[in-house]
Amino acid sequence: MDTQTLIYLFVGATFALYIGIALWTRAGSTSEYYVASKGVHPILNGMATGADWMSAASFISMAGIISFIGLDGSVYLMGWTGGYVLLAMCLAPYLRKFGKFTVPDFIGERYYSQTARLVAVVCVIFISFTYVAGQMRGVGIVFSRYLEVDINTGVVIGMCIVFFYSVLGGMKGITYTQVAQYCVMIFAYMVPAIYISMMITGNPIPQLGFGSEVVGTGQSVLERLNGLSTELGFATYTDGSKSTIDVFFITMALMVGTAGLPHVIVRFFTTPTVRAARLSAGYALLFIAILYTTAPAIAAFARINLLSSIPETSYSEAPQWVTNWEKSGLIAWLDKNGDGKIQYGPGAPFAGAPTFGPERGVNGERMVTNAPSEAATELYVDRDIMVLANPEIANLPGWVVALIAAGGLAAALSTAAGLLLVISTSISHDLLKSNLMPNISEKKELLAARVAAGVAVVVAGLFGIYPPAFVAQVVAFAFGLAAASFFPAIVMGIFSKKMNKEGAIAGMVVGLAFTFSYIVYYKFIFPTAGPADWWFGISPEGIGTLGMIFNFIAAIAVSTVTAAPPEHIQHIIEDIRIPRGAGAAIDH
Amino acid sequence: MSVSKQEAAKAYWKDNLRLMLTLLAVWFAVSFGAGILFVDQLNAIQFFGFPLGFWFAQQGSIYVFVLMIFFYVWKMNQYDRKHDVHEE
Numbered sequence: 001m002d003t004q005t006l007i008y009l010f011v012g013a014t015f016a017l018y019i020g021i022a023l024w025t026r027a028g029s030t031s032e033y034y035v036a037s038k039g040v041h042p043i044l045n046g047m048a049t050g051a052d053w054m055s056a057a058s059f060i061s062m063a064g065i066i067s068f069i070g071l072d073g074s075v076y077l078m079g080w081t082g083g084y085v086l087l088a089m090c091l092a093p094y095l096r097k098f099g100k101f102t103v104p105d106f107i108g109e110r111y112y113s114q115t116a117r118l119v120a121v122v123c124v125i126f127i128s129f130t131y132v133a134g135q136m137r138g139v140g141i142v143f144s145r146y147l148e149v150d151i152n153t154g155v156v157i158g159m160c161i162v163f164f165y166s167v168l169g170g171m172k173g174i175t176y177t178q179v180a181q182y183c184v185m186i187f188a189y190m191v192p193a194i195y196i197s198m199m200i201t202g203n204p205i206p207q208l209g210f211g212s213e214v215v216g217t218g219q220s221v222l223e224r225l226n227g228l229s230t231e232l233g234f235a236t237y238t239d240g241s242k243s244t245i246d247v248f249f250i251t252m253a254l255m256v257g258t259a260g261l262p263h264v265i266v267r268f269f270t271t272p273t274v275r276a277a278r279l280s281a282g283y284a285l286l287f288i289a290i291l292y293t294t295a296p297a298i299a300a301f302a303r304i305n306l307l308s309s310i311p312e313t314s315y316s317e318a319p320q321w322v323t324n325w326e327k328s329g330l331i332a333w334l335d336k337n338g339d340g341k342i343q344y345g346p347g348a349p350f351a352g353a354p355t356f357g358p359e360r361g362v363n364g365e366r367m368v369t370n371a372p373s374e375a376a377t378e379l380y381v382d383r384d385i386m387v388l389a390n391p392e393i394a395n396l397p398g399w400v401v402a403l404i405a406a407g408g409l410a411a412a413l414s415t416a417a418g419l420l421l422v423i424s425t426s427i428s429h430d431l432l433k434s435n436l437m438p439n440i441s442e443k444k445e446l447l448a449a450r451v452a453a454g455v456a457v458v459v460a461g462l463f464g465i466y467p468p469a470f471v472a473q474v475v476a477f478a479f480g481l482a483a484a485s486f487f488p489a490i491v492m493g494i495f496s497k498k499m500n501k502e503g504a505i506a507g508m509v510v511g512l513a514f515t516f517s518y519i520v521y522y523k524f525i526f527p528t529a530g531p532a533d534w535w536f537g538i539s540p541e542g543i544g545t546l547g548m549i550f551n552f553i554a555a556i557a558v559s560t561v562t563a564a565p566p567e568h569i570q571h572i573i574e575d576i577r578i579p580r581g582a583g584a585a586i587d588h
Numbered sequence: 589m590s591v592s593k594q595e596a597a598k599a600y601w602k603d604n605l606r607l608m609l610t611l612l613a614v615w616f617a618v619s620f621g622a623g624i625l626f627v628d629q630l631n632a633i634q635f636f637g638f639p640l641g642f643w644f645a646q647q648g649s650i651y652v653f654v655l656m657i658f659f660y661v662w663k664m665n666q667y668d669r670k671h672d673v674h675e676e
Contacts, residue, residue: 066646071627074645078619081650085615088657089608093664207647211637220637238631238642248624255619273675278664282657289650296646577604578597578673 003398007146010402011409014184015161018413021180022165022173030446033170034101034425035269040175042276046283048178049267051185051414053080053258053288055131056138058295059185059411064383066299067306070229070237073299075247079254081285081292086259086487088281092268094494096277097576101269102422103262103486104430110493111501112569114435119508121435123485124262124426128419129460130478131263135416136464142412145328145388146405152465158413159461166417166424167453171270174417181410186290188407191400192390193294196301199394206297214304221300228307233345237303243531249542256548257479260487263415263422274579302386305393310379311344315363318342321392326366329354330382334368335361337378347375354380420460424453477519480540484511484547492555497573503559511551518543600671607663611656619649 001009027033040048058080066073098106104124108117136155143154165173190206197209201221214224225237235241242250258264267284271277309319315333325331332354333342340363350370357367368380391400428449433440440448485508492499492507519540522529531537538546575581622630623645630641638647668674 071642071645074623074642077646078623078649081653082615082619085611085653085656089611089660210647211635211643213637222638222642238639240627244624248620251619251624275661275665275668275675278657278661282654282661285654285657289654293647293650574597577601579668579675580673582675 001398003401004148006398006402007405010399010406011147014180014406014410017180018161018177019164021176022169025169025173025176027168027170027172027446030429030442030449031101032172033446033449034429035266036170036172036175038270038272040270040272040280042271042280043283044175044179045267045271045276045280046287047182048175049264049280049284050287050291051178051182051410052267052418053264053284053415054185054291054411055135055415056142056408056412057134058291059189060138060142060384060387060408063295063298063302064386066296067303067386068383069241070235071240072242072247073296074240075242075250075254077292077296079251080258081288082251082255083258083264084281084285084288086255087264087268088278088285090491090494091259091265092277092281093274093579094576095265095490096268096271097274097579097582098572099269099582101266102425102430103265103490104426105434106493107486107489107504108430108434110569110572111489111499111504112566113501113505116489116501116505116508117430117434119505119512120486120489121426121430123481123508123512124430125423127261127478127481128263128423128426129456129463131261132416132419132423132456132460133463135412135419136460138412139409139416140464142405142408146401146408155461155464158409158416158464159457162413162417162420163454163457166420166457167450170449170453171266171421174414174421175270177417178414181414182287184410185407185414186287188403188410189291189294189387191403192394192396193298195394195396195400196305196390197297200301200304206294206301210297210300221304225300225304225307228304232307232311235346237300243537245537246531246539246542249538249545251542253483253542253544253548254479256483256487257544258482260482260485260490261478262426262482262486263418265486265490266422266425267418274582298390299386302390302393306381307344310342312341314341315365316340319393321389324392325382325385325389329356330385330388332356332368332380333365334370334372334378334380335363335365336372336376342379343376344379345375345377347377348373349375349377349380353382416460420453420456423456424449427452427456477516480515480519480544480547481512483544484515484551488548488551488555492552494573494576497570498559498564499555500559500562500565502562503555503557506558507551507555510554511547514550515544515547518547596671597673600667600673603667603671604664607660607667611660614652614656618644618652623649 031037104117104120107120139158140151140155144151165177193206194204197206198204201209201212202215203209203212213220229237268277271280334349350373354368357369359367361367428445432448433445489504489508522540627641631639633640635643
């Protein structure tokens with residue numbers, strides 16, 4: 001069977017599986033729809049959290065990003081895993097004991113204030129939409145690369161699938177589909193990684209191969225990589241070029257932001273007990289760590305392969321994958337000095353992504369119409385290549401390519417579904433039930449949740465089809481805002497009995513306003529700014545950390561000069577601090 | 589809550605905070621300490637084919653995070669029973 005048929009087969013089979021699971025796990029009540037009736041086993045919840053968390057960006061782009069920036073890439077590795085430690089110890093068990101459905105539920109009740117709840121709802125919706133727009137685009141891109149449909153058709157197909165199982169199954173449907181998606185995703189990621197590790201180091205475990213010798217050179221992977229990089233004029237792989245303070249602040253913002261993201265937090269509302277909530281945070285990180293410790297190994301292997309096989313090779317003798325991916329525009333070569341060989345070095349060969357003219361060059365390459373840059377380098381390599389081209393680089397059979405396609409789609413769809421559920425819940429539960437229409441019946445609330453999910457799918461799809469030019473820029477928003485708003489408010493709500501509504505609201509507003517304006521100013525109003533212009537050299541990606549600190553300071557300052565929270569709040573806090581009693585059925 | 593139960597809850601909370609703060613110190617040390625602040629100094633040391641700082645930043649910190657959560661789960665289950673606040 002040819003690769004294209006295999007791709008249709010794999011993608012079709014996995015989609016049928018997801019839809020089958022959705023039909024089998026239809027939600028019948030709001031509790032099933034919002035939190036899967038709090039009956040999810042910790043291991044399964046861990047897998048679902050992993051799939052929810054690892055997006056198309058983690059699956060396709062992360063290894064590539066690390067591959068190009070070396071040590072600086074650690075901010076993503078540590079930042080997107082370290083947050084689970086905070087979740088497990090500072091948030092998950094207590095929120096599970098609290099026992100409601102959403103983050104705004106907790107904020108609203110703990111701070112006995114509808115205003116606080118509303119601030120939280122607005123943040124949830126903003127953060128989740130920011131995030132989901134990128135996911136739908138990711139679905140479209142994976143479709144267009146593998147299924148030979150255009151991006152917009154891909155987005156529409158993705159919308160239909162997500163619509164089907166999030167509207168029908170709610171949290172219950174999503175959870176069990178995510179378990180399946182995790183399995184597909186991790187298998188698809190590991191198979192080529194293991195083969196490439198064997199090919200380059202002879203060790204089948206990528207995490208160990210990463211520290212082994214490159215076959216036939218007598219040098220370790222990283223020595224070889226540093227050697228090749230220096231030879232070609234790149235910075236050494238194991239040294240960073242970002243300032244220490246910026247790396248520190250970005251890592252912290254990503255960690256705290258992870259712990260404050262509503263679609264991640266809500267997963268811990270679905271476990272049967274407090275014990276299970278703690279345990280499931282452990283499993284979630286374990287399942288995530290499998291991919292996150294493999295990614296830097298793949299990054300290094302792919303980089304070695306690129307640097308040792310491409311530079312000074314003539315185009316006609318370049319490996320097959322170069323011409324394959326040139327077809328889809330992820331690789332481009334501009335023969336600046338006319339020697340027919342590929343020169344590769346630091347800098348970009350031309351500004352931006354390549355645009356191709358209709359004709360071919362003298363060596364048979366696709367002609368690039370971009371104006372050449374000053375740099376001597378002639379090769380454009382899209383960072384996604386590092387994962388997408390792996391099976392070809394390792395000479396793996398067609399079914400592995402098909403597996404990667406199914407894995408990329410699983411990653412994008414699972415994250416999109418989790419986010420859409422959070423959006424629909426905050427509209428039907430936090431906005432309608434808790435605010436505007438408290439007398440709404442359960443049946444109507446469930447219907448409202450489904451309608452909201454449907455509308456959210458369509459809006460997210462439109463974002464995917466007409467991506468706002470700033471989509472790539474706003475990811476910093478999601479983490480920065482979550483770090484500067486929810487994390488401090490929830491942590492203080494659990495660990496301080498003195499924190500009152502005035503303090504919490506002041507903190508959230510200060511944290512949000514500061515982070516929001518800093519990002520808007522340096523990303524949109526003054527985008528040419530560099531480290532010299534930033535406050536203390538902190539980039540917009542890392543500013544959420546400072547926003548979080550301001551949130552804490554403002555909250556504590558205001559709470560000391562205003563009235564302490566009422567008696568019954570003290571009891572709520574005492575109650576959420578001990579596990580006993582969480583199993584009791586909770587009705588709302 | 590009765591007085592003895594309140595006492596138990598207080599003692600439980602104290603144990604919990606001590607464990608949490610200790611583990612957070614480890615969390616900070618392996619990631620922000622070894623992987624960021626002292627990465628250059630540690631990179632002078634070789635560790636199974638990796639410069640040590642680089643290993644902490646891209647591998648070691650993640651392994652420690654995972655182990656830490658499971659240790660926390662195990663220890664908290666003990667505290668739950670010790671102070672008689674465990675779930676039925």
